[in-house]
Amino acid sequence: MQPRIPRQPDQDQGGIHTDDDAGLGAELAAVVAGARRRAVRDGDRQVDTAHLLHSLIEYDPEVRAVLGDAPQLARLLGYLVQRSIGYGLRWQSGVEDSGALPAVPQAGAKGDGAWSPVAAAALEYARSRARRRTADRADGTDLLAGLVVDPESRAVEVLERAGVAARALAVRVDGDGGVWDAEAESRTSTP
Numbered sequence: 001m002q003p004r005i006p007r008q009p010d011q012d013q014g015g016i017h018t019d020d021d022a023g024l025g026a027e028l029a030a031v032v033a034g035a036r037r038r039a040v041r042d043g044d045r046q047v048d049t050a051h052l053l054h055s056l057i058e059y060d061p062e063v064r065a066v067l068g069d070a071p072q073l074a075r076l077l078g079y080l081v082q083r084s085i086g087y088g089l090r091w092q093s094g095v096e097d098s099g100a101l102p103a104v105p106q107a108g109a110k111g112d113g114a115w116s117p118v119a120a121a122a123l124e125y126a127r128s129r130a131r132r133r134t135a136d137r138a139d140g141t142d143l144l145a146g147l148v149v150d151p152e153s154r155a156v157e158v159l160e161r162a163g164v165a166a167r168a169l170a171v172r173v174d175g176d177g178g179v180w181d182a183e184a185e186s187r188t189s190t191p
Contacts, residue, residue, distance in 0.1 A: 023127040023130065023131075023138055024123075024137055025138060027059060027060060027139065027140060028126070028142075028143060031055045031056050031058075031059045031060065031140065032052075034054075034058060035047050035051040035052045035055040035119075038055060039051050045114075046116040046119070047114070047116065047119055048116040048153075048154050049116070049118050049119050049150075049154045049156075050080065050155050050157075050158050052119055052122060052123075052143065052147060052155065053080065053144075053147055053155040054077075056144060057076065059140070062140055063141060063144050066141065066144065066173060067169070068164065072162070072163065072164065075162045075163060076159065076162040076164060078162070079158045079162045118150050118152075118153045118154070122149065122150075122153070123143070123146065125142075125145065125146030126139075126146040129142040129146065129174070130142050141173060144169075144173055145174040148166045148167075148169055148170040148173070148174075149170065149174075151166065151167070
């Protein structure tokens with residue numbers, strides 16, 4: 001009997017690449033894998049912050065608690081589900097790059113699972129935040145803080161459309177509103 005859904009090649013499975021899961025806890029590694037699968041399935045050029053936010057909400061109960069009550073979460077998930085139709089279609093043709101962060105050189109072919117510059121920065125922020133709180137691995141709250149640092153990210157756009165004040169969320173999650181000095185972090189962190 002043939003499976004109903006054809007098997008995708010391994011590179012399209014959304015698996016975690018060795019450099020992606022460094023410094024991430026097991027739960028967050030699952031979030032990253034889910035975001036990759038979602039991007040591949042949707043045919044998006046890159047994994048962006050909205051993919052990460054969607055996967056984070058699905059996998060992490062602590063993040064769901066921070067984001068709000070059931071009606072708020074339902075509205076937020078509704079916007080995330082719509083990314084493959086409606087306003088999400090305009091995202092498929094471009095790379096998420098707010099210009100606030102230096103571009104991350106990566107391949108950009110459709111479905112290759114590369115990170116948008118903003119998503120890559122959010123993951124690095126999550127790792128950095130975990131180091132600042134002396135944790136071995138980043139968790140979902142670390143990533144949520146990283147997703148709301150850049151006010152021009154797709155995750156922030158989705159949050160705002162769903163009625164979640166991203167700046168207030170950043171202050172609530174990160175305490176300092178997401179202020180991060182990447183240069184200072186790179187000078188003080190150990191490889």
